[in-house]
Amino acid sequence: DTAVSQTPKYLVTQMGNDKSIKCEQNLGHDTMYWYKQDSKKFLKIMFSYNNKELIINETVPNRFSPKSPDKAHLNLHINSLELGDSAVYFCASSQVGAQYNEQFFGPGTRLTVL
Amino acid sequence: TQLLEQSPQFLSIQEGENLTVYCNSSSVFSSLQWYRQEPGEGPVLLVTVVTGGEVKKLKRLTFQFGDARKDSSLHITAAQPGDTGLYLCAGAAGGFKTIFGAGTRLFVKA
Numbered sequence: 406d407t408a409v410s411q412t413p414k415y416l417v418t419q420m421g422n423d424k425s426i427k428c429e430q431n432l433g434h435d436t437m438y439w440y441k442q443d444s445k446k447f448l449k450i451m452f453s454y455n456n457k458e459l460i461i462n463e464t465v466p467n468r469f470s471p472k473s474p475d476k477a478h479l480n481l482h483i484n485s486l487e488l489g490d491s492a493v494y495f496c497a498s499s500q501v502g503a504q505y506n507e508q509f510f511g512p513g514t515r516l517t518v519l
Numbered sequence: 520t521q522l523l524e525q526s527p528q529f530l531s532i533q534e535g536e537n538l539t540v541y542c543n544s545s546s547v548f549s550s551l552q553w554y555r556q557e558p559g560e561g562p563v564l565l566v567t568v569v570t571g572g573e574v575k576k577l578k579r580l581t582f583q584f585g586d587a588r589k590d591s592s593l594h595i596t597a598a599q600p601g602d603t604g605l606y607l608c609a610g611a612a613g614g615f616k617t618i619f620g621a622g623t624r625l626f627v628k629a
Contacts, residue, residue, distance in 0.1 A: 409561070436615060446605055448562070448619040460615050495561050499615075505550045505569070506611055510561030 408432050409511040411496050417517045418486055425482045426514045428496030436460075437479035438497040438508065439471060448495070454479055455501060483516075491518045521546040521612050523620035531626045535597050540623045542608030543590045549611055551591045553582055556605040556622075598627045 409430045418424055430437060438461075439451040453461035454473040468484040479496060496511040526541045542551065550569045554562035566575050568584035568591060575582045579602075581594040595602055608620045 446556075446622050446624070448607065448622075450616060450618075453615050455615060497561070501615060505552065505567045506615065506617060507552060507564050507567060508562075508609075508617060510554075510563070513559070513561050 409496055409498055409509050411494075411511040411514050413514060414512065415515050415517075417519065419519055420486055420488060422486050423482070423484045424486060424516070425480055426494055426496075426516075428479045428481070428511055430477055430496075430498040430509070430511075432498055432500075432509060434498035434500045434509070435476055436499050436501045436506075437473065437476075438499075439479065439481050440495040440497060440510075442493045442495060442513070444492070452479075452481075486516075486518045488518050491516055521548075521610070521618055523608055523610055523618060525606075525608060525620035525623050527623060528621065529624050529626075531628065532598055534599055534627055534629050536627075538595050538598055538625070540593045540595075540606050540625070541590065542592070542620050544610070545589065546610075547588050549588070551584060551588075552609045552617075553591070553593055554607040554609060554619075556607060557603075562605075562607055595625075598625075600627045600629045603627050 436455045438453045442448045452471040457473045470482045473479045493513045495513045497508040499508045552567045553565045556562040571586045571588045573584045579596045605622045607622045612618045
């Protein structure tokens with residue numbers, strides 16, 4: 406059973422298009438995250454939801470809109486895709502009540518904008 | 520702003536060699552975590568260190584948290600090709616936020 410799953414694994418699209426990435430966790434965690442990993446492998450947080458409430462919103466363009474329909478799901482919609490959006494996007498979850506906020510990551514979605 | 524600096528950025532060694540990866544900061548962290556990421560996959564948690572001076576062992580991997588809780592190291596004994604990957608340190612930055620170092624890319628040649 407996959408703990409944190411993301412779809413799709415790969416996404417290739419043209420500049421200007423709108424796309425969505427979906428994430429689901431079956432760990433019973435109350436917090437979910439979206440991270441962006443650039444070509445240099447630097448992992449940077451974008452958003453975090455705790456019990457469906459947005460709690461972290463880093464400096465991310467408004468074209469990125471997360472949505473959490475319930476605690477187990479966190480989706481990411483991106484409007485008007487740009488070349489610079491090409492990266493690997495990781496979903497993660499954690500149980501904030503746990504002592505160290507250890508995070509469990511999905512397999513990533515490699516987004517390529519042409 | 521809290522930052523975690525990792526060194527070296529890249530490391531290519533022969534199977535059987537030992538190595539150490541460092542994670543340093545000017546800030547104090549309540550805990551630090553080490554993750555390993557293999558190509559095409561997400562990071563996987565290896566260990567969390569909490570107490571200053573703490574040493575944890577995971578088979579051939581030894582993790583140490585600095586006395587002042589500002590730095591950590593990962594030592595691998597007799598590296599194997601299966602150890603190849605990106606090693607990331609991470610620390611709690613307040614609230615729900617975790618910050619990650621830029622990572623050390625390790626390649627172990629057979």
